[in-house]
Amino acid sequence: MPTAVAMLDRQMRYVVVSKQWQTLFGQEGINLVGYCDDELFSHLPDIWNKNVQDCLAGNLQQWEIECLISLPEQASRWVKFNVQSWLTDQGNIGGLIVHLEDLSKHKQLEREQQQAQLAIHQAGDAIYCLTSEGQVCYANPATCDLLGYSEAELLQLNIHEIDPDLSAVVWQEHYNKIQKKGNIRFQSCHQKKNGKIISVEVSASYLDTQSSGENSHLKNLENLPLICWLVRDIGDQKAAHSAITASRDQLEAVLNAVPGLVSWISSDLRYLGVNKHLAQAYNFPAEEFIGREVGFLQTSPEFNQFVYQFFANHKWVDSKEITANVQDLPRTYLIVAQKYQRGKAAVFVGLDITQRQQMEVALRQSEEREARRRVELEEALAQLQRTQAQLVQTEKMLSLSQLVAGVAHEVNNPVNFIFGNLSHAQNYLQEVMSLLELYQQNYPQPTADIEEILEEMDLSFIKQDLPQLLESMKLGAERIRDVVRSLRLFTHVNEAQVKTVDLHEGLNSALMILQNRLQAKGGRSSIELVKEYGDLPRVQCYASQLNQVFLNLITFGIERIETAILRGQVIKRPLIRVRTQCLEDDLISISISDNSPGMTTEECRQVFQPLLNVKNDQETRLGLSIAYHLVVEQHGGQLECFSDLERGTEFIIRIPYTLVKSD
Template identity: 30%
Template sequence: MTQLLAAPIEQLSNRPFQAIFSTKTDHSSHYWQALNTSQTVTFEDTVTLSDRRYQFAIEAIPVPPVDNAAAQLIVTFTRRSSEAALRQSEERFRSLFEGVSLIGMQIYDHQRRVIGWNRASEQLYGYTCKEAMGQQLEDLIIPDAMREWVIQAVEAWLQRGIPIPACELTLRHKNGGPVEVFSSHMMLTNLEGEPELYCLDLDISDRKQAESTLQQAQLKMMHGEKMSSLGKMVAGIAHEINNPISFIDGNLDHAKEYMTDLLHLVSLYQTAYPSPRHDIQSVLESLDLDFIQKDFFKLATSMQVGADRIRSIVDSLRNFSRLDETGAKVVDIHDGLNSTLRILHHRLQTIDPAIQVVKNYGNLSPIVCYPGPLNQVFMNVLTNAIDALADARTNSSTGSPQTASPQIEISTSQPGGRQTVISICDNGPGISDTVKAQIFDPFFTTKPVGQGTGMGLAISYQVITQQHQGQLLVESVHGKGTCVEIRLPLASSLATPLQGPV
């Protein structure tokens, strides 16, 4: 016992059992059980001796009485080995590691290789434990865009003790799809003294989906309010402009008739009175009557052209907003494009040299679409192209040379008669890969505060993909330009019932 407890005999001799062993549990019941049943009773306990704790396996062995002597017990103490304790600890950890069903747990060695992969990780990422073991962290579930960041973050923890903070991450499933997780990390040391990285990943896909749904609902509501306000504004402008323009346009013909009659009368007076009084002759000379006779009709024609131009702009506004229409309609795509270009005419002239618009319109059949929202898409895409070209002229921080001849090219076609393709390309500074990955995210914008909300392309993407079951594609080479391609199905592909042709 002295060797077992690493204590001298003097510390143990002539002392009551309870004085030697300090335990939190009263084992009297075990001893009485052994005496009453005459069977050995085995149990375990942690014993404190001289402020040190020992783990024991204890056996109470009954001894048959001799010569009517009182029954006795032999109590044996077997100190648990450190290996057994370690094995028990490992078994408990393994039970915990495999038993957690909601949190994916992975263990990586100091070279970022998988050495632990629980069942929750199999469900979360699609790889079985057998498939994952030995794989590199950055090759397994890390998207390419995060690869270098993860490697550097792990090395910074290993070399300089800078921990990786708990954060939300978008990792990669075996099938290539995204996995949204909340990830926390620990760096522990194994028995050999080598560091091991423990990752605990909680699936937050449902929460992210709920946030996205809420965000999309907010976006649609804001866009609806915006379009409603725009519609009211356009209706007011069209009404206010139409009244005076109708007055001017309707009276120009009368004015020309009146002037013709007056000039004819003046001509008759000149014939009848070839030598007018001195005061009348002075007025005639100051008026330059001959010039008035020649110039008035040119002036009237210019006024007519101006009135027609204003009326065309009003019609473009009405066509752009399609205030008098609801539902899907059969329309000519070119009308919507031309109306949008007329509204943006001033902006096309705001840089020097002015932006040239090249139209490569194909021979298109009318298509079924939602004209108001579709015109809004044209407006958003063209506005972005104009902004990009303007920035290339005024902002040298883009890192790209100024475009000598800023240009927007619009092409339309119906390849194979199965879809309508509208391509809007500019020769501006282009879009970086980092920005291109976020251009369809709601509220993402590269513009300064007050110059854009970032809703344009997000709304456009919804209009094309959800409302029209089409595609909105963006191709861009940084420093060379951007091309936005809109692909719309023909009438047979649009699910929404038609409301009748325009």
């Protein structure tokens, strides 16, 4: 290769430049004569400038330097400068002669060599090198870990001390074979430092470091023919192979023990094998099935079609009941299919269910009879429960009516006495007050005794407070009278027959009874009551029964709100809403709703069942069952529940204006 050389004067300007120099740095089209050195190489190390000055001063005749240079529009490259001075005719130093060698390829080879050595050193598999005599000359850390030796100990060993089967004679045969073929692979055994023998797989390669030159990855062992020994512990692999063999034998025993017909079939619809039961069932040797097409026996077109369809679809598991002729008798089999080997094969297991089907038919008929009986019993039980609940409730209402009648009679007399005397007391008070004012006007200077008494009794305060006191007594008496009236109205004492009533009065009486439960208590705020009454006509109904319905539905809403708050659920504004309106077809609607957390669809569907034990207590849910019975059966109406987990629960009652009794 032509040498890249340049001659420079003392000012480091180019005097002569070889063609190879210009080609090396991509300057073919430029005449570099007269250019300064730093115009071409602007980032040379400081030692370059120092050596240049020493060489021009005669202190340094010749020197070399390797460095990485960068040129415009070119990749960086490693070069070596060989520099010496040149003399003029007078014997003076006229400048420098620079020889340049491109080291990029050499450096690249060095990096590759280092990377290869590092890869071998850090490999997960054991790698070691042997001389032609079988002496270990290199071992990576994985080899040390595998055999339990240190690196220094391994370098003292011969191959027959590691592999007892490789005596000197056998080793020479292996060496010649490896040298001839370049590489071989075989299984052998290695002995660890602790004496344990392990199974290994060896990949042996021949390395001719004499001919590898700079490409050798084992630079410290150049000029030696070596064998690279890559060893992998296959003890687990052999154990796994043995386990697989044992599993295969076990699986074959299991399949033969299965009390059914088992076959495994490839995706090209040919038998891969069958168990002994299938072979015996068709009186055909098991080995004769292998390779035959499905259906060659022509005993079950249904099974053939099932196999075709199973391989044609994407299901990995499927099952089907089919009929097959076995020993000239029709039998019913449940075929279960499972693909394996990525869908290239499948196993089919057929269980004889002929007798089971007969038993299932008999059992199904028996279950149908029992189901009919169970439905009849459930209906009878439900009717009994409703009747018992209604009897209990009727007894309660009768007792309550009697109690209310007695209380009303006992309370009404004193209340009427209070009402009858309050007006007279107010008149007397007014007359006494007028008389006191007249005395004060005519005798403005009372005696000292009277003055003292007036100050003690604070006459001005009494004059102001006494009318308010009488007014409070009047309001309290009115409240007692309203409560008694609401109780009488709610129970409709002596009104057990059909009456024409104002439903709003019944709603108000129920709300009056529940007023205490709407108030704030137990760490919760009060429950707001919103009444949205429409213009309703008077309705013909069993008033006390409807009042009982209103009470039960409103109680249910209050208890759901209380239960939610006790469980830590946040209800910002507890609310009970009562809405009434007229509908078409001579119907009226009463809606009672709350904003508690709603019920699921299943709970809402079963809310009127008397014995359902869910969120609220049993007595409240029994009240809903009674309410449903009274609305639907006693009044020919509808009672529906609407609820979800976000908006709360709403009950809607629809009844006709005029009660029509069913026969």
